[in-house]
Amino acid sequence: MRGRSDSSLLRLINSRKIVDVVLEIAPRGISRADVARATGLSKPTVSALVGDLEAAGLVRMADPGSPSGGIGRPAALYEVVPDSSLVVGADIGATKIIVGVADLLGRPVAEEMLETPPDATAAANAVVEVTQRLLEGCAGGPSRLRAACVGVPGVYRATADSVEMALNLPGFEDFAIRRHLTDRLGVPTQIDNDVNLAAVGEAGAGVDHSDFAAVSIGTGIGTGLIIGGELYRGGTGAAGELGSLVLPLAEESATAVGRGALKGRATLEDVASAPAIRRIFSGAVSNGRSSTLEAGAEVADIFAAAAEGDEAAGYALSRAAGAMAYAVAHLCLINDPALIIFGGGVGANPVFVDAVNRELGGLLAHPPELAPSTLGRRATFLGAISLALRSLRDSLVEQALDGREEQGVLG
Missing domain, CATH: 3.30.420.40 (ATPase, nucleotide binding domain)
Structure with a gap:
């Protein structure tokens, strides 16, 4: 995150709260008043921030509705634009690789399983090839991919960009897997231990x-x-x-x-x-x-x-x-x-x-x-999607507010 004034930093934090509410509480539509109640923010603050997110294409006005038994004009409902951005989650296992694409709501829209190649480089390249193939069949195609997360069978050392103790899949120790995948996929890519991601997947289930x-x-x-x-x-x-x-x-x-x-x-x-x-x-x-x-x-x-x-x-x-x-x-x-x-x-x-x-x-x-586990082989893959989405949502909100600051709208 680049340097920000106190007011713009507060705006960023509040925008993230709103996105979380719209995504997690009411993906099918929620009013500004309900967002204000759920986040504890004032209605004017919510209105301004929802406007920022709408201008950035992250949320849109949903079909109008009103509370049960209400009278007068129906409340304006807002929802996330699910296909505005896509993420990729992958699990490089000792015997199988699972690659999947999900939308901004975390819903898998395409996935594929294949045999794991004999070494780390070939496995990483297989993830790239399958990702590209899956994206071609998704609305918006490869241009909407924004983030990726990949699980590996070992201890990932972020400072060295290497994987240790992956005894069942050779070649990781001297392979800069995050840099390789980030370059090949063209989006920020996180690497984590496969069982760590499985735990995240179970939590999300x-x-x-x-x-x-x-x-x-x-x-x-x-x-x-x-x-x-x-x-x-x-x-x-x-x-x-x-x-x-x-x-x-x-x-x-x-x-x-x-x-x-x-x-x-x-x-x-x-x-x-x-x-x-x-x-x-x-x-x-x-x-x-x-x-x-x-x-x-x-x-x-x-x-x-x-x-x-x-x-x-x-x-x-x-x-x-x-x-x-x-x-x-x-x-x-x-x-x-x-x-x-x-x-x-x-x-x-x-x-x-x-x-x-x-x-x-x-x-x-x-x-x-x-x-x-009730998730089976998909636990790590689903956890990878979850972490990729966390990163994506933060970056999208920040980009939206950065664009407003460049226009001189924010302090």
Whole structure:
């Protein structure tokens, strides 16, 4: 934000309040009087600021209406112009990429899923190519794209513009992904951890808690933390890297294959990730535990068999759920979330969530509520759209007021 006088800064803050109200409270139309009541601003202030936003093309007069039972002229209703601007949200996962376009109300208007290419550069270029293709089919086309946000499977270091600990997708460490995508897409682009964005997506889906955690368990394991209603990234952006938690399980040290292999110790990812569960199950079968499944079975099949009493499958489930309960207990002792949402191919499975819940009951006097995600693969993508919209709305309001200042209208 460029330097502003006190009066123009106040005008900016108040304009953002109005846009938030029009967007979130009444996207189908709201009167100036209702905006004044919702924001606490005076009617003259609201009228002036709505005029600024209308002149900038961000809001428009909706179909006239009046309060129920009212008499006289109907109140003028204002609504956001949804297709005036578009944003892109994307999730670069270890196996799949989801790219979607949304309007100014956050409504997805186009999306596509594809296989993840073998390295970071190819994955980023795939996001660009799909974005361009989707925009061609949207009203207004590429010219209306204003902002983008992309989730990545690792810790994003903003100062270095690099991604660390993305063990499941090579090539991020020396790749300036934000600069690359900003240049290719032609709009400001945010980069964030995929599970952080999943937490934002869950919050936007109506989670009724201001303090909760979203734990994603698939090829890897990560956690997004919402504290006081806001995403918490930590001092260096690495908050929530739960997959790196070292476990007190000596027997796993010899079979550590993920992050724990670097330390000679087993981590949560070595026991509770999808590859680890398949490995532990296959080992159980090889060691003589009975099973109706073949070694190398998929996690969903392992969990289904465990629910039916399969010995080897039950062993793999017990190991994964016990390790996850240990990690969750430590998370709760530090952050005390009211709710933990499990997502990902492993985490969203109700059999797994129930098993973790049983294990957790023996570790905590007051365990949090546990629930599988209802958003599935779309959680990160929806969170990315949400953050892109926040950035876009702020910049659009600022641009509108900047234009008025240049005309000498504002102080």
